[in-house]
Amino acid sequence: MAFVILLRGLVRLLGFLLLVVLAVTGLALTAFCIQGGESGLSLPALAETLRLHELRDNVESLLSELEDTGPLDLLPALLGLGLIALALALLLGVFVPTRERLVSAKSGDGRLAARRRALGQVAGALAERGGGVTSIKAKVKPGRRQGGKIKVRADRTRQTEPAEAKRSVQEQLEPLCDGFGLTTKVSTRLADRGSRVQ
Amino acid sequence: MRQRLRTRASPLAFVARALVVLFALGLAWAGIVILLLSLKIGDATVSSITGYRAAFDFLAELEPSDVDGAATRAIVAGAGLLAFLIFGYLALRELPRPYFARQDLDLSEDRVGRLTVEPRAIERLAETAAERNPEVAGASGRYATDELAVGVAVLRAGRVAETLAEVQSAVSESLGRHGLPDVPVSVVLTGYEPKTTRELN
Numbered sequence: 001m002a003f004v005i006l007l008r009g010l011v012r013l014l015g016f017l018l019l020v021v022l023a024v025t026g027l028a029l030t031a032f033c034i035q036g037g038e039s040g041l042s043l044p045a046l047a048e049t050l051r052l053h054e055l056r057d058n059v060e061s062l063l064s065e066l067e068d069t070g071p072l073d074l075l076p077a078l079l080g081l082g083l084i085a086l087a088l089a090l091l092l093g094v095f096v097p098t099r100e101r102l103v104s105a106k107s108g109d110g111r112l113a114a115r116r117r118a119l120g121q122v123a124g125a126l127a128e129r130g131g132g133v134t135s136i137k138a139k140v141k142p143g144r145r146q147g148g149k150i151k152v153r154a155d156r157t158r159q160t161e162p163a164e165a166k167r168s169v170q171e172q173l174e175p176l177c178d179g180f181g182l183t184t185k186v187s188t189r190l191a192d193r194g195s196r197v198q
Numbered sequence: 199m200r201q202r203l204r205t206r207a208s209p210l211a212f213v214a215r216a217l218v219v220l221f222a223l224g225l226a227w228a229g230i231v232i233l234l235l236s237l238k239i240g241d242a243t244v245s246s247i248t249g250y251r252a253a254f255d256f257l258a259e260l261e262p263s264d265v266d267g268a269a270t271r272a273i274v275a276g277a278g279l280l281a282f283l284i285f286g287y288l289a290l291r292e293l294p295r296p297y298f299a300r301q302d303l304d305l306s307e308d309r310v311g312r313l314t315v316e317p318r319a320i321e322r323l324a325e326t327a328a329e330r331n332p333e334v335a336g337a338s339g340r341y342a343t344d345e346l347a348v349g350v351a352v353l354r355a356g357r358v359a360e361t362l363a364e365v366q367s368a369v370s371e372s373l374g375r376h377g378l379p380d381v382p383v384s385v386v387l388t389g390y391e392p393k394t395t396r397e398l399n
Contacts, residue, residue: 005383011215011218012214012294013205014218014221015211015214015218015292016214016218016289016292018214018218019213019214019217019285019286019288020285020289022217022281022285023281023282023284023285023286023289024282025276025278025281026277026279026281026282026283026285027266027278027279027282027286028278029274029277029278029281030275030278030279032249033271033275033278034275035216035271036263036266036268036271037307043262043265043271043274044262047215047262053383056257056258058255059258060254060258065248066232066235066236066241067235069238070238071238072236072237072238073370074237075236076232076233076235076236077232077234077236077237077322078271079229079236080228080229080230080231080232080233080234080236081229081233082229083225083226083228083232084225084226084230086222086223086225086229087222087223087225087226089227089228090219090221090225091219091222091224093218094215094218094222094265100361102386105362107361107380108365110345110370110382110383110384110385111384111385112359112362112363112366112384112385112386113384113385113386113387114362114386114387115386115387115388115389116359118351118387118388118389118390119358119387121389121390122352122355122358122390123355125355125390125392126355126356131313146244158297161216161270161346175356175357175359176355176358177286177359178359178361179358179359180209180358180359181262189235197362
């Protein structure tokens with residue numbers, strides 16, 4: 001989590017710097033459009049100041065070196081991998097949330113919500129009350145804005161049919177699902193020998 | 199006093215994030231081009247997959263004559279000015295504005311003195327109101343200037359959503375009863391602690 005928080009900070013800093021660079025570039029373009037020709041405040045003069053010709057030649061020679069047939073270039077390959085890793089890290093910093101996502105029952109002027117783990121424990125406790133079920137594993141996945149999904153895996157006794165165990169678990173989870181706007185996905189399997197109904 | 203530092207995020211912050219995404223995609227593209235070329239995949243194949251040659255040739259062939267006309271310069275200048283205004287404004291909005299989330303609540307101030315309530319008192323009030331509910335095993339409050347968040351652990355699994363709603367209204371009512379401002383109250387289920395032990399008489 002600390003790594004994600006660090007990446008988040010890096011993304012914010014980079015976002016700010018990119019905005020500043022774009023703003024300054026816009027201002028420089030405006031200023032260097034005042035005059036025509038190739039001197040003074042003209043675009044060719046800006047290109048000359050920024051040494052874009054040299055940059056073009058450097059990139060050209062770099063590409064030529066890379067395009068040459070020959071043995072594998074280790075250093076550029078590592079550089080390429082590094083750039084890809086950096087890009088992935090930045091995307092991670094943008095898209096991975098730093099806070100735990102909660103399952104919201106009601107949002108607005110003060111919300112009602114639940115932590116995934118606590119809600120999973122509650123769901124497990126409720127589902128275990130179902131007939132013919134020996135043990136339960138419940139996982140909760142929050143929805144984008146409200147509600148979410150509960151995945152339940154129930155171990156059933158030999159005497160209990162899968163459909164029966166599934167229906168029984170769903171019945172037990174109904175009040176929780178109504179309260180939090182959850183959908184359920186229940187799968188069953190035969191319990192290990194010696195398991196007992198709770 | 200336990201203190202928390204928060205920063206207000208601008209609603210326009212998504213623009214900066216979108217720029218970072220574009221930048222990251224550009225980096226990944228450059229990385230892939232360099233990696234494939236250094237692995238000697240073949241420049242024609244790499245160019246047909248990534249289009250790097252076409253992009254480079256387009257930029258390398260730009261000449262002063264391409265942007266020499268008065269109309270072209272006027273368009274470029276206008277676009278540059280617009281970019282400066284928009285991106286400059288967005289950059290200003292991106293500057294972090296930290297503030298302390300837990301501050302004393304000022305109720306009144308007159309010539310006699312000031313009447314303030316410390317955050318911990320408000321949190322304790324919320325915790326007490328929540329713990330009065332028989333289905334609540336424990337509660338912890340967190341007061342911020344714009345919200346009162348109450349974390350709640352429940353004893354029974356049967357009525358979780360109803361218990362949270364009851365706690366929310368109990369805390370709001372308690373705030374009103376003590377003459378405190380009506381801040382939004384968020385209630386979060388943080389734990390499930392069923393009673394599994396029996397008391398010996």
